[in-house]
Amino acid sequence: xxxxxxxxxxxxxxxxxxxxxxxxxxxxxxxxxxxxxxxxxxxxxxxxxxxxxxxxxxxxxxxxxxxxxxxxxxxxxxxxxxxxxxxxxxxxxxxxxxxxxxxxxxxxxxxxxxxxxxxxxxxxxxxxxxxxxxxxxxxxxxxxxxxxxxxxxxxxxxxxxxxxxxxxxxxxxxxxxxxxxxxxxxxxxxxxxxxxxxxxxxxxxxxxxxxxxxxxxxxxxxxxxxxxxxxxxxxxxxxxxxxxxxxxxxxxxxxxxxxxxxxxxxxxxxxxxxxxxxxxxxxxxxxxxxxxxxxxxxxxxxxxxxxxxxxxxxxxxxxxxxxxxxxxxxxxxxxxxxxxxxxxxxxxxxxxxxxxxxxxxxxxxxxxxxxxxxxxxxxxxxxxxxxxxxxxxxxxxxxxxxxxxxxxxxxxxxxxxxxxxxxxxx
Ligand SMILES: NNC(=O)[C@@H](O)[C@H](O)[C@H](O)COP(=O)(O)O
Ligand SMILES: [Zn+2]
Numbered sequence: 001x002x003x004x005x006x007x008x009x010x011x012x013x014x015x016x017x018x019x020x021x022x023x024x025x026x027x028x029x030x031x032x033x034x035x036x037x038x039x040x041x042x043x044x045x046x047x048x049x050x051x052x053x054x055x056x057x058x059x060x061x062x063x064x065x066x067x068x069x070x071x072x073x074x075x076x077x078x079x080x081x082x083x084x085x086x087x088x089x090x091x092x093x094x095x096x097x098x099x100x101x102x103x104x105x106x107x108x109x110x111x112x113x114x115x116x117x118x119x120x121x122x123x124x125x126x127x128x129x130x131x132x133x134x135x136x137x138x139x140x141x142x143x144x145x146x147x148x149x150x151x152x153x154x155x156x157x158x159x160x161x162x163x164x165x166x167x168x169x170x171x172x173x174x175x176x177x178x179x180x181x182x183x184x185x186x187x188x189x190x191x192x193x194x195x196x197x198x199x200x201x202x203x204x205x206x207x208x209x210x211x212x213x214x215x216x217x218x219x220x221x222x223x224x225x226x227x228x229x230x231x232x233x234x235x236x237x238x239x240x241x242x243x244x245x246x247x248x249x250x251x252x253x254x255x256x257x258x259x260x261x262x263x264x265x266x267x268x269x270x271x272x273x274x275x276x277x278x279x280x281x282x283x284x285x286x287x288x289x290x291x292x293x294x295x296x297x298x299x300x301x302x303x304x305x306x307x308x309x310x311x312x313x314x315x316x317x318x319x320x321x322x323x324x325x326x327x328x329x330x331x332x333x334x335x336x337x338x339x340x341x342x343x344x345x346x347x348x349x350x351x352x353x354x355x356x357x358x359x360x361x362x363x364x365x366x367x368x369x370x371x372x373x374x375x376x377x378x379x380x381x382x383x384x385x386x387x388x389x390x391x392x393x394x395x396x397x398x399x400x401x402x403x404x405x406x407x408x409x410x411x412x413x414x415x416x417x418x419x420x421x422x423x424x425x426x
Contacts, residue, residue, distance in 0.1 A: 006405040007384055009391065010070055010372070010398050011036045012051045012102075013059035018301070019107040020049025026104040027144065027283045031374070034396030036064075051102040053372045053398055053422075055095030056290050058132060061372075061398075070400060071095055074370075083403035085426030086369045089347065098349035100372050100422040101286040102144075107244045109279045110300030111150065111254045112309075114139065116273040119312055120293050130303050131293045136273045138346045139288035140325060142353065142420065143263035144376060147282030150258035152275055153317040156185040156193060159200065162256050165229050168219040169256050172212055173203045194315035202310045204252045205297055216247035233260065241280075241299065250298030254278055259320040266353070268325040270344040274314045285376075285420045289348040327353070332367075336360030337409065352421045356380065356411035366406040371423035374398045378417035381410040393419070 014032050023044030024030060028051040033040040042048075052059040055071040062069050071094075074081040078093035090097050114137035115123055123131035141149065153159070163170055163178045170178050177199050184196045204212075220242045223235040230238065238255050242248070258276055261269060271277050278299060296302055297309045327340035330352055337360070340353040354362060356378070363385060373382070379394035385406040393399070393409065401407055401421075411417040 006402040007382065007391070007407060008400055009035075009064040010053070010061050010400050011064050011067070012053040012061050012398055014048055015050040015052065015059060016047055017049035018047055019105060019109050020047035021104040021106040022047055025106075027376075028102050028104045031102055031376070031396035034394065035398055047106065048104060052099065053101065053374065054099040054290060056099050056133075056292060058292050063400075081370060081402055083369055083426070086403070086424060089426045095290060096370050096372070097290055097347070097424045098422055099288050099290045099292075100349075100351075100374070101288075102283070102374065102376075103141075103279065103286050104283045105147075105279050105281050108241055108250070108254075108281075108299045110294065110296040110302060110304075111250050111258075111276065111278045111298035112294050112296045113276050113313055114271075114273050114288075114291070115293050115295060115312065119274075119308075120291065123293065123295075123308070130305065133291050133293060135289055135291035135293065137288050137291035137293050138271065138273050138344070138348070139286060140268060140270045140342060140344050140349075140351065141263070141279065142268040142285040142287075142342055142351060143265050144283040144285060145265055147263045147284050148280040149261050149263070149269065150254050150276070150278040150280065151261040151269055151271065151320070151323045152259050152277065153197060153257060153315065154259050155319055156181075156197065156317055159197070159257060160185055163200075166219070166222070166256070168215040168222065169252065172207055172215050172252055173200055177203055193317075197315045197317060198310065198313070201253065201257060201313070201315075204249065204257070205306045205310050207249070212249050212252065213247040216242070216249075216251050219251060220247075245299050248299055250278070253298050259318075259323060261320050261323055263324070266327070266340070268327065268342045269323050270325040272314065274312050275316070276309075276313055285351060285374075287349045287351050287422045289346070332365040333362050335362030337362040337411075347424070349422050349424050352423065354409060354419050354421065356409070356417040358414050359411055361408055361410045363408045364406060366404045367401070367423050367425055369403050369423055369425040371401045371421050372398065373401060373419050373421040375417070375419045378411070378413070378415050380412060380417045383408050383410070
């Protein structure tokens with residue numbers, strides 16, 4: 001197998017989870033079709049949830065030229081494809097340390113969290129069917145369209161207020177724990193408050209269907225009879241999600257316990273391993289450590305691991321604004337484009353958004369690691385700075401860029417030309 005070039009187009013793989021947008025309304029379907037028009041035929045009734053870009057074995061990304069799996073190209077020439085420093089840092093020649101995705105969301109995803117490395121090793125060893133790898137999965141979402149999600153537990157005073165005024169929530173948790181929580185959250189002992197939050201969450205998550213289903217039905221009724229108890233947004237959210245998953249435990253463990261986070265296009269949020277979350281609607285770029293380990297507990301027909309979830313969460317509780325990740329300038333490009341760097345506090349990935357609103361070029365310094373770039377709007381060219389040969393780069397096109405490779409993006413029109421580049425550096 002000849003060693004791979006420094007810059008080449010690749011074809012990602014789609015996941016058709018039930019919560020994905022349908023047919024051409026899905027950015028995943030549109031991008032997949034535009035990037036591989038001869039082989040992708042969009043079925044309008046089918047959900048297209050995720051477009052995977054990376055070397056995770058569950059959904060192969062392949063080279064556009066001869067459909068060789070990117071994973072095989074990396075394993076055939078790890079020094080060229082990953083770089084010595086990345087191999088040394090992550091101790092692996094097997095694949096790219098991150099997994100990059102487009103998500104297009106019609107229905108709420110499962111209430112979930114992802115394991116840290118120690119828990120991932122344990123779960124993969126004991127239950128490889130549900131936990132396909134032994135890696136942690138911290139992740140970041142960057143909103144392409146307006147996007148909403150559950151992200152982390154609400155501040156405790158907000159949870160307490162809901163417990164005091166919503167009878168169905170109070171009944172599900174139990175007067176004893178409600179009283180203990182109410183009196184305990186005023187203390188300064190953070191560890192003790194996390195324990196109390198875990199008690200509330202455990203009561204909710206361990207309640208039998210025979211108990212939470214009728215309470216959920218009454219809860220939805222109350223959002224119609226007493227909307228003022230919930231506040232405008234929350235009443236609407238409960239009704240909307242009940243329509244998707246009737247009387248689901250997620251109405252309690254999601255709507256009443258987790259922050260409802262709304263991101264405008266270009267805003268981002270970062271989720272540590274073991275942070276509870278669930279994406280609700282919109283199109284996003286998502287980047288994560290290379291893993292597919294999901295611990296689920298609500299709003300899903302998939303396998304729920306309630307005991308593991310209740311036991312593993314961080315039980316941190318921060319206001320919504322603290323869950324957001326602010327983009328930073330990216331001083332390693334020269335030209336006319338606007339550059340925004342989304343750089344979370346973990347080693348596996350950062351994501352660079354490049355936006356042109358006029359004709360012109362942007363030259364980038366070589367990065368000290370592998371990257372994957374996808375065009376999400378408009379059209380232009382991508383090229384090695386060391387060559388005159390330019391490749392078409394239009395919406396849906398995905399490219400692999402090898403380490404130590406200086407590239408240039410060129411926009412040839414005044415229309416918007418936007419791309420996202422996930423990368424990892426030692
Ligand atoms: N927060 N987002 C993620 O973790 C994605 O990368 C996962 O692939 C999805 O959460 C999977 O969701 P379901 O298990 O189908 O509900
Ligand atoms: Zn997740």
